[in-house]
Amino acid sequence: MVDPDEKDSSGNPVPSRALHIVGPDKKIKLSFLYPASTGRNMDEVLRALQSLQKASMFKIATPANWKPRDPVVISPSVTDEQAKEMFPAGYQTVDLPSNKKYLRLTNV
Known part of the structure; x- marks a missing residue:
């Protein structure tokens, strides 16, 4: 180009x-x-590649500035019951001002 x-x-x-x-x-x-x-920036290329690989294996998204071993966001399409099965090590729900419980973090 x-x-x-x-x-x-x-x-x-x-x-x-x-x-x-x-x-x-x-x-x-x-x-x-x-x-x-x-x-x-090769660090950013590797970070993006690792994020894509994790997202293809699990129903997750990586936040801005995510690095391997940092928590990831569980997709809102995953129910709490599914999340318990998919992430047996557990997850944390973030307290939001709206009191909605859709923002869940886990380590994969």
């Missing part, structure tokens, strides 16, 4: 760097596009 706004010393467009993570189902699960002026 070429970034038309970024030019080298000869005036030629400089390529951007693209990263696509494709799942076993042959669908793109994540896409990063870095302009030539922006460095790439």
